[in-house]
Amino acid sequence: MVRTPCCKAELGLKKGAWTPEEDQKLICYLNRHGEGGWRTLPEKAGLKRCGKSCRLRWANYLRPDIKRGEFTEDEERSIISLHALHGNKWSAIARGLPGRTDNEIKNYWNTHIKKRLIRKGVDPVTQNSLISGRGKSENPPGFPQKQKVIQTITSDDDLDDEKVNNNNKKSGVSSARFLNRVANRFGKIINHSVLSGIIGSGGPLTTTTTSTTSVTVDSESDKSTSSSFTPTSNLLCQMPVHDNGNVTSSSSTFSDSSVNDPLLMYCDNKDNMGFSRFLSDEDFMMLEESSIENTEFMKELTRFLEEDENDVVDEVTPVYEYQDIFQEIDHYFA
DNA sequence: AAACTAGTCAACCGCTAGTCA
DNA sequence: GTGACTAGCGGTTGACTAGTT
Numbered sequence: 001m002v003r004t005p006c007c008k009a010e011l012g013l014k015k016g017a018w019t020p021e022e023d024q025k026l027i028c029y030l031n032r033h034g035e036g037g038w039r040t041l042p043e044k045a046g047l048k049r050c051g052k053s054c055r056l057r058w059a060n061y062l063r064p065d066i067k068r069g070e071f072t073e074d075e076e077r078s079i080i081s082l083h084a085l086h087g088n089k090w091s092a093i094a095r096g097l098p099g100r101t102d103n104e105i106k107n108y109w110n111t112h113i114k115k116r117l118i119r120k121g122v123d124p125v126t127q128n129s130l131i132s133g134r135g136k137s138e139n140p141p142g143f144p145q146k147q148k149v150i151q152t153i154t155s156d157d158d159l160d161d162e163k164v165n166n167n168n169k170k171s172g173v174s175s176a177r178f179l180n181r182v183a184n185r186f187g188k189i190i191n192h193s194v195l196s197g198i199i200g201s202g203g204p205l206t207t208t209t210t211s212t213t214s215v216t217v218d219s220e221s222d223k224s225t226s227s228s229f230t231p232t233s234n235l236l237c238q239m240p241v242h243d244n245g246n247v248t249s250s251s252s253t254f255s256d257s258s259v260n261d262p263l264l265m266y267c268d269n270k271d272n273m274g275f276s277r278f279l280s281d282e283d284f285m286m287l288e289e290s291s292i293e294n295t296e297f298m299k300e301l302t303r304f305l306e307e308d309e310n311d312v313v314d315e316v317t318p319v320y321e322y323q324d325i326f327q328e329i330d331h332y333f334a
Numbered sequence: 335a336a337a338c339t340a341g342t343c344a345a346c347c348g349c350t351a352g353t354c355a
Numbered sequence: 356g357t358g359a360c361t362a363g364c365g366g367t368t369g370a371c372t373a374g375t376t
Contacts (some may be wrong), residue, residue, distance in 0.1 A: 014350090015345080015346075015373095016344095016345075016346090016369095016370085017344070017345075017370080018344090036361095036362090037361090038361075038362070039360080039361065039362095050346095051361090051362095052346085052347090052363095053345075053346075055362075055363085056344090056345065056346080056363095057344090057345085059363090060344075060345085061344080088365065089364085089365085090364090090365065091363075091364060102363095102364075102365085103343085103344080103345085104343085104344095106344050106365075106366085107342075107344085108343090109343095110343095111341070111342055111343075112342095193371085207374090217365075288362095
């Protein structure tokens with residue numbers, strides 16, 4: 001197939017920075033006729049630009065819904081989380097940050113975040129530790145350094161490396177880490193309501209002062225699922241309390257106040273049982289109906305929680321005392 | 335004050351996927 | 356099925372600015 005050039009090779013097509021007059025022409029035309037027809041637009045709008053250039057100018061700078069100015073801390077955290085999930089899929093990342101363009105995010109990543117990663121000893125491409133021996137042993141198969149990186153970078157930026165490292169060690173199975181792991185591991189395949197439900201239930205774990213709110217489960221399809229679905233937390237909250245009806249929290253990992261948390265109870269269980277064991281048939285059917293991947297999700301989550309269970313924790317704080325930390329995450333899904 | 339360097343970011347380029355005749 | 360065309364994406368470039376020597 002012979003590809004025709006994007007722009008006619010005629011002389012006179014302008015390149016480089018746009019003038020206010022050109023911007024005005026483009027805005028006027030698009031306000032009147034709407035987007036589309038980029039190839040013929042320049043001629044109709046009286047611009048000596050190629051259509052591609054017009055589209056880019058509009059998409060990146062002239063669109064009325066574009067947010068300008070510096071990135072907020074939350075936006076930065078979102079970028080990092082989404083980048084961990086999508087890699088250099090800037091458009092996908094941009095979808096998670098309303099008002100920001102892929103180009104802007106890409107630039108911000110390359111000029112700010114990437115440098116910070118390197119400064120903190122993290123490979124910006126693989127997001128593995130650049131410091132030998134720091135990455136491998138800490139991460140279970142299929143769950144690489146990335147998640148820790150997210151936490152490291154999204155923690156207080158001014159923390160020195162030592163402090164950051166200490167936090168990583170200390171936080172152990174923090175709530176944010178747990179959520180990061182779950183979100184990034186399953187974000188692509190599960191009904192976001194499921195995750196929100198888990199978030200809503202508080203999760204099994206602990207949190208620290210430097211925890212992030214950056215967990216961002218993505219993809220439009222994830223958001224499109226039914227509102228009638230009962231979140232996992234609700235289902236779990238309805239489930240019977242352990243086999244013998246006694247709820248105990250024998251593990252030193254969890255605080256006493258954790259006993260009412262279904263996921264915690266699950267984690268506390270040493271029998272390696274799956275999630276389905278905690279659900280009534282009806283509830284489980286609801287789960288299955290709500291997401292095609294739910295069964296697989298539950299298996300994975302089961303395995304996942306087992307991994308977390310093996311982690312060492314120095315400090316314990318009941319998760320549901322930090323509900324507000326997760327509200328933003330839920331808000332993201334709203 | 336001039337030259338140089340580094341950082342930033344708007345814009346461009348090349349490519350691909352999707353659509354339609 | 357094929358080819359032309361369009362829109363969009365990600366990587367790269369280069370102009371501009373600020374800081375340093």
